[in-house]
Every structure is written in structure tokens, then in C-alpha cells.
Amino acid sequence: MTDAPRLNRQVCFALYSASRAATAVYRPVLDELGLTYPQYLVMLVLWENEPRGVKELGEELGLDSGTLSPLLKRLESLGLVERRRSGEDERRVAIHLTAAGRELSGKAGAIPKRLAEAAGLTPEELDQLHNTLGRLTAALHNSH
Amino acid sequence: MTDAPRLNRQVCFALYSASRAATAVYRPVLDELGLTYPQYLVMLVLWENEPRGVKELGEELGLDSGTLSPLLKRLESLGLVERRRSGEDERRVAIHLTAAGRELSGKAGAIPKRLAEAAGLTPEELDQLHNTLGRLTAALHNSH
DNA sequence: CACAATTCAATTGCCCACAACTTATCCGCG
DNA sequence: CGCGGATAAGTTGTGGGCAATTGAATTGTG
Numbered sequence A, B: 001m002t003d004a005p006r007l008n009r010q011v012c013f014a015l016y017s018a019s020r021a022a023t024a025v026y027r028p029v030l031d032e033l034g035l036t037y038p039q040y041l042v043m044l045v046l047w048e049n050e051p052r053g054v055k056e057l058g059e060e061l062g063l064d065s066g067t068l069s070p071l072l073k074r075l076e077s078l079g080l081v082e083r084r085r086s087g088e089d090e091r092r093v094a095i096h097l098t099a100a101g102r103e104l105s106g107k108a109g110a111i112p113k114r115l116a117e118a119a120g121l122t123p124e125e126l127d128q129l130h131n132t133l134g135r136l137t138a139a140l141h142n143s144h
Numbered sequence C: 001c002a003c004a005a006t007t008c009a010a011t012t013g014c015c016c017a018c019a020a021c022t023t024a025t026c027c028g029c030g
Numbered sequence D: 001c002g003c004g005g006a007t008a009a010g011t012t013g014t015g016g017g018c019a020a021t022t023g024a025a026t027t028g029t030g
Helices: A004-033 A037-048 A054-061 A065-077 A099-108 A111-119 A123-142 B004-033 B037-048 B054-061 B065-077 B099-108 B111-119 B123-142
Strands: A081-085 A093-097 B081-085 B093-097
Touching: A004 A037, A004 A099, A004 A111, A004 B004, A004 B037, A004 B111, A004 B123, A037 A054, A037 A065, A037 A093, A037 A099, A037 B004, A054 A065, A054 A093, A065 A081, A093 A099, A111 B004, A111 B123, A123 B004, A123 B111, A123 B123, B004 B037, B004 B099, B004 B111, B037 B054, B037 B065, B037 B093, B037 B099, B054 B065, B054 B093, B065 B081, B093 B099
Parallel strands: none
Antiparallel strands: A081 A093, B081 B093
């Protein structure tokens, strides 16, 4: 018996722990904006390009309508977003930013620095981590 | 303006995505055991050493009683675990494995290989990833 | 000894993740 | 044209995470 399985359990657990630790660092900052971390991710996508359909958002973030529909309703009730049924295709709901939603982008701009500061890694290590995680995620998705 | 903030958003999102992708790979295998991923983590800790108090489990896994109490009740109703109020300190609840809980360890032994196979990374890369994630998590926790 | 502060587990309430299902719309093909 | 399958979004139900609170037991201190 080698200890390989044990190492792998730790890689998986390490991912799970690191991810929760990262969102915990974001939490107090996002609290000031009144956003949760997944809501912040949705806003990031919209700040890049809007309007977007629910399905498009889901493809970017890897989330389904079961997660996004209520989340988007909350963003709408916060006044950051508007959901409009598409005229051309009545099945689609286009998510538009409101003026308040667009404004929030400014306040959010300083946020990512927090993680960089808290990470305790060099820029090279962060870059390599990003690269490895990207390949890992792609491989996991392709493994059925 | 550099694109550093953008890179960092991506590192954070990459962690979140990779973690979900990893648990998605585990899900079908764990389904056969009737466990969720966090339940599996609790069982892993118990297989190493039991009985354990709720707080001890929480420290190993970084979870609080709000998460663990209902999870442990589910494990108990599955017949894998028993919760016994400690005699010496009536505040504590000791989590014991049942015979069925101990048996499950055998079936679970082959699981970690799945992630290794699905990961598409070399053992060296996995090792380095594990190391980087460990340091990252520690730094994030120390950053208040 | 007595009382205040601490500790442990559980509970409540909110939000996310995801499977399974529903409803409405669209599109293609006979 | 009309119908059958595909597609978009929403709903329901289960199980995490996590903050805040509660209640019970223990510990520390005067």
C-alpha cells in the first residue's frame, strides 16, 4: 500500500479548503457592497458584457438555472439588475445592468487586490496556480 | 492600469471552479456509497481515528457545528455513526463509528484513484498543487 | 462556595449547488 | 400547417456553509 490515495484525498480536500478560505477573505469586503461571492461573480460577468441570457451566464460560471434563477431575482430586488423577457425569443430572459449595478463596478474594482495581498504567494506562483487549476478543471470536466 | 486584478479574480474563480469540478467527479462514486462529499470527508477523519468530538471534527475540516450537527444526524440515520453524550463532560458529543461505518472504509478505499485518473496532471504537478494550495489556505486564514 | 465568563453542541435563517421536473416557446420536418 | 423534439427558464426538494443565537455544562476567580 502506497500513500498515493492519501495524497490525492489531500489534493481534493486542499481544493475544497482553499476555495472556502478564498471566499471567506472576500466576504467582509463583499458585505460592504451587499453582495455574496456568487452574486459578485455574476456581476463580474455582466460588467464585462451585458445584457446576457441566463444560459450564457450559466455557461460562463458553470451554474445552472436552478442556482441562477433565484440568485438573479435577489440581484433584481437589490436594484442592480433587470430581467427582461426577450422579444425575439420569448423563452429567453435578458439580464441587464441598472445604473446602480453599473456604478457598483467602481467600488468593486479594488476587491481583487485583497486576495492578492492575503494570498502570500508570489505573482509567479499565483500565475502557475491559475494555470494548473485551469488545466485541472478542464481535465475533470472531460473525464465524464 | 495593469491586468493584475483580472488575473486574481481568475485565480479565485479558478479555485471555485476546480473545487466544484473535483466534487462532481467524486459524486457518482460516492452516490454508490450513499454519501455526499462532505459526509465522505467526515468519514475519512473518523476512519483515521475515532471517536471524535464535534469540535475536533470541525477543526480538522474547517466546519462549524451549524454545518456538522445536521450532517452528523444524517450519518447517524444512515447507520454509519453513533452520537453519544460524553459522561465526563456533558457538553461534548462523541462521534463513534458503527460496524457498518467501519466496513464502508473498504469500499471507499478505491475512490481517490478516480480523482488521480481524472486529474490529467502528473504526480509531480499534483504534489506541487497540493503544496501551493496548502500554503495559500494557511496564508488566507492568517490574513484575518 | 457562588457567580461570571467560557465552552460545546444545537438551532434558526439565509443563500448556494445540484438533480429532477415543469412550463412555455421555438424549430424542423413531414 | 401541425406536431414532436429540443431548448430556455423557473420550481421543488435535499444537502451543504456560515452567521447569529440559544441552552446547558464547565471552569475560573473572588
